[in-house]
Amino acid sequence: MTFDRTRWQRRFDELRAAHHVPGAALAVLVDGEIHELATGVLHRGTGVTVTTDSVFQVGSITKIHTATLVMQLAEQGKLDLDAPVQEILPGFTVADPAASKTITVRQLLSHTSGLTCDFTHDTGRGDDCLAAYVEAARDVALDCPPGTAISYSSVGYNVLGRIVEVLTGQTWDAALQDRLCAPLGLTHTVTLPEDVLRFRAAMGHLGEAGADPDPAPVWNPLPRSAGPYGGVLCATAADVLRLARMHLDGGTAPDGTRVLRAETVAAMQRRETDCPDKWTVDSDGWGLGWTLYDWDGAAGFGHDGATIGQYGFLRVAPEAGVAAVLLTNGGGARRLYSDLFRELLGELAGIRVPAPFGPPSAPLPVVLGERAGTYRREGVEITISERDGVPHLRYAFVDGMAGLAPPIESDLVAVSDDVFAGRADGAFSDDWMPVVFSALKDGTGCVYVGMRATPKAA
Template identity: 75%
Template sequence: MSTNVNRGKNAEGSQGTASSPGRPFDPARWQARFDELREAHHVPGATLAVLADGEVHELASGVLHRGTGVGATTDSLFQVGSITKIHTATLVMRLVDSGRLDLDARVIDVLPEFATADPQAGERITIRQMLSHTSGLTCDFTHDTGRGDDCLAKYVEAAKGVALDCGPGTGTSYSSVGYNVLGRVVEVLTGQTWDQALQEMLCAPLGLAATVTLPEDVLRFRSAMGHFGEPGRMPDPAPVWNPLPRSAGPYGGVLCATAADVLRLAKLHLDGGVAPDGTRLLSAEAVAAMQRREVDSPDKWTVSADGWGLGWSLYDWEGTPGYGHDGATIGQYGFLRVAPGTGLIIVLLTNGGGARTLYASLFRELLSELGGITMPAPFGPPARPLAVDITPYLGTYRREGVAITVTSRDGQGHLLYEFVDGMAGLAPAIDVNLVPVSPAVFAGEGTGSFAEDWMPVVFATLSDGTPCCYIGMRAAPKIA
């Protein structure tokens, strides 16, 4: 728990502005604002949990499912998507704490069967690199290995032929595959399924009674259905509850929780690893290590990350540090933000519509009013057009399943993003103009499902000197 905030009063010191009058959380006022913004952004239903003044406030708005009309309540479960990576990372750190796992051990030391398409590179990958998205493992290998308890073992086996985005340790490339491998590491070290280990090592001791991973357990609760639709109108229920397979578990395909339960997990970290009942679940060192910057994030916009720790996205809110994670499944979207300097935690879980813009509007107000924190302006080109020569970036970039081609038409940068090979047909190609934001950052114009406004396109160089293009925080090295 941060110590430079007087409960409900004022904040001093490193947390942000010199003088930030801490306002008490007014539930009625925020409920009204939550309802209003949810409706305006066409989000069918949402829950919000806020830790402010040392107190947890829970709000809900809208419906869980526009077809059944069941109302959203604070005890409703939503799919939290990649926020699950924090659950998995916390489990891994518990194993590190107990001496059963070395952060800098190679994956093959724990999982001899682990391999990648490039055998030499694969052998070098460490646990730490997978936690911080620096392993070079690719992200989007969604592979259904069935409903059985052997799903992760089979997944690791099937991932053997998957190419790395970049060499281990040479750059940041957001990797869900890495988190599935971590999930399998948990299974091998505990002798349990990832689901059981999560329940026994985290949910039970932390009192997360409304955090589950299997659909038969979700049925005990009110639960949200994802929705799809065109921007600007209320979306319709998705055809299926969750198209992601069980083998997408440890990286964020299946975990469902209440907003308050996600908040409790974040509070464990805010409180230095101690559960509300006084049980120490993580050492203070492990908690600190998770928040320590392992690497900068070249793409600071897709999930607002300025850098990565072990699991955590690290934020820089105009000088005020924070950590958290975003999550998305097919039709449900979650957002977790922790401002340690002010002891503030905010969790928003939604079931479709303009979830991202709802998050941006609501969190901008909450962070500002409750923490005196200013979120960066939305991503987009500067008001005054910037002249940047696209020539150095022209060419073809490749990562597993994706081909990116940057061309110039009369000096205007242009980008074609195509799904190929195993991901061919996943979505139509994205064809955008590139508008300069800064010398190496461009805004893709009109990109549909990737971003409601502008898609960040970032050119960077890996530590081995290879130029690469970042889209969605995934690195694609230049091949031609």
């Protein structure tokens, strides 16, 4: 199908302005050709315009880079996906001694290890930063026992990054450059701030929904140790798309270089676990690194990413041979993604991206019953109750994360028996947040907020 660049540029400009996104870059793969578009400004304070060679922080899309490196090592026979991590990292341990012995690489890749997500620890700029991070995480409690549920885990991806270092003898940054960026020609993908300075770089923006946001107070406060899970990598939209294209093309780069075997690529896209929360990132399940989608029967894969005021979206429709990457620097980024990709992928790939999550026009008369109570995971306490007959959520940071931010309070609107929609002014912009009730394999109730499983404590 012909890509009408002029028409899509005009639509891109319109939607970006409508959703108060300062700037954005878009790369689209159609019929084997990459098309690049840019709109808006990199920084509202300076007015520097976005160009197709501008780099953005891609956030957790980086997890695909890390997963790809790990799968290269697996197919080279350097690791067994189903072996305990301790066989590769003898000093690896977590707060639960029994779990320390059983967590596998496969569980880390598919977010089923039970390791928590929100542990950011600055271990400095040295090449030992990941080794020190994994050591520091040894006392961090699990969200749930390994293998009992999916719970999105950035900590797990840092452990994977350390595995890459141990098995390659390189830093994660160097392995990324040598084993992915070089063979794929990713000339605008970097992980260190001094390298970002070589390019036109986006500044994140923060602010209330429905208004033009202001530049964030800092460009990126996350440490080097956040690299493998998505805290530091910057890239152009086209570079992210080139990585996705390799996966779409069975592991081969456009010049014929074999980066992964076709069977390894297929394994990464194979479902490892279902996902009770199908709305936070529009996911239907998870593979080895990839978020999996079901668009009315059409299978897809991709990943989202977010840092401080920067948001990225990657979607691949393999049956149509179409892929798209959107990188943004603030404002109503998710609304821009939803509107743009529904039109773009609808026309080019014949698929329908879901509309933004929200409650039905007529709320369902659902009683909380046993779902009311207190749910806890490391650093977070979620209280589900009724206030004046209305379901209510209180999301508070506790223990080592106490004081990180004020508690979030939100009334809940029933979407189905187990799915509710919440809204908290100033916390989740104008988007509705899914609150999904489920259970671990042993029957313990849990609630998902932000793709994190939080077991019921009382």
